[in-house]
Amino acid sequence: MPDITTPPSTRTGFDPAAMRGGEFYKLMTASVVPRPIAWVSTRSADGVLNLAPYSFFTVASSKPPILQFNSMGHKDSWRNTADTGEFVVNIGSESLIDQMNATSASFDHSVDEFEEVGLTAEPSTVVSVPRVAQAPISFECVRHSIIEMGNSSLIFGRVVHVSVRDDVLAPDGLPDFRRLAAPSRLGRSDWGLTPETVARQRPANP
Numbered sequence: 401m402p403d404i405t406t407p408p409s410t411r412t413g414f415d416p417a418a419m420r421g422g423e424f425y426k427l428m429t430a431s432v433v434p435r436p437i438a439w440v441s442t443r444s445a446d447g448v449l450n451l452a453p454y455s456f457f458t459v460a461s462s463k464p465p466i467l468q469f470n471s472m473g474h475k476d477s478w479r480n481t482a483d484t485g486e487f488v489v490n491i492g493s494e495s496l497i498d499q500m501n502a503t504s505a506s507f508d509h510s511v512d513e514f515e516e517v518g519l520t521a522e523p524s525t526v527v528s529v530p531r532v533a534q535a536p537i538s539f540e541c542v543r544h545s546i547i548e549m550g551n552s553s554l555i556f557g558r559v560v561h562v563s564v565r566d567d568v569l570a571p572d573g574l575p576d577f578r579r580l581a582a583p584s585r586l587g588r589s590d591w592g593l594t595p596e597t598v599a600r601q602r603p604a605n606p
C-alpha cells in the first residue's frame with residue numbers, strides 16, 4: 401500500500417438545518433460527484449414524447465434489475481411514468497451533451513422533445529416508449545413503484561430489455577467505458593467527461 405499522508409485538519413462544517421434549501425442542494429450536488437445521467441424518454445397519455453436528463457439516478461436492485469431516478473417535484477417524466485407505466489433510460493455519450501442539456505429545458509408537456517432538439521425516436525424492442533437512436537445504450541423499463549419522499553418522487557423501473565450499440569461493446573461483450581464516453585453531472589453547471597481509470601481486484605474473503 402502507498403503511504404497515506406495525513407491531510408491538513410482544517411474543515412468547514414455545514415448544517416443543513418441552518419442553510420437555505422437551495423444552498424444545501426448546491427453543496428450536495430457539488431459533493432456527490434460524478435453522477436451518472438439517466439436520459440429518460442417517456443410518452444404522455446396523449447401520445448406526446450418527452451425526454452429529460454436525471455442525475456439523481458442509480459441501480460436500485462440487481463435481481464430483479466431495477467433502475468431508479470428521482471424527480472424533484474412532479475415533472476413530465478414522473479407524470480408520464482405514473483400514467484403509462486413505461487420509461488426508457490438512455491445513456492448518452494459526450495457528443496450528445498448539448499442535446500442532453502437542451503432537453504432539460506422546461507418545455508410545455510405538449511412539446512415533443514425529440515423533435516425539438518433534433519433527435520431520432522427509434523422504436524424500442526419491448527416497451528412502447530421509443531429510445532433515443534443516437535444514444536449508445538437504452539434500458540427499457542416498466543414501472544415497479546413510485547415512492548414520494550420530501551420534495552422528490554423516486555421512480556423505480558424494472559428493466560425488461562437493454563440494447564447496446566455494437567460499436568461501444570468490448571470483445572468481452574460488455575460496454576467499454578472509453579467507447580461509451582457517457583458524460584456525468586458534477587456541481588454547478590459542470591459536466592464530467594471520461595475520467596482516467598484504474599483496475600483493482602477485490603480482496604479475497606478473509
Ligand SMILES: Cc1cc2nc3c(=O)[nH]c(=O)nc-3n(C[C@H](O)[C@H](O)[C@H](O)COP(=O)(O)O)c2cc1C
Nearest residue numbers: 452453454455456470471472475476477504505506
Ligand atoms: C444533467 C442534468 C441532470 C438533472 N438531474 C435532475 C434530477 O436528478 N432530478 C430532477 O428533478 N431534475 C433534474 N434535472 C432537471 C430536469 O432535467 C428538468 O427539470 C427537466 O425539464 C425535466 O423534464 P420533464 O418535465 O420533461 O421530465 C437535471 C438537469 C440536467 C441538465
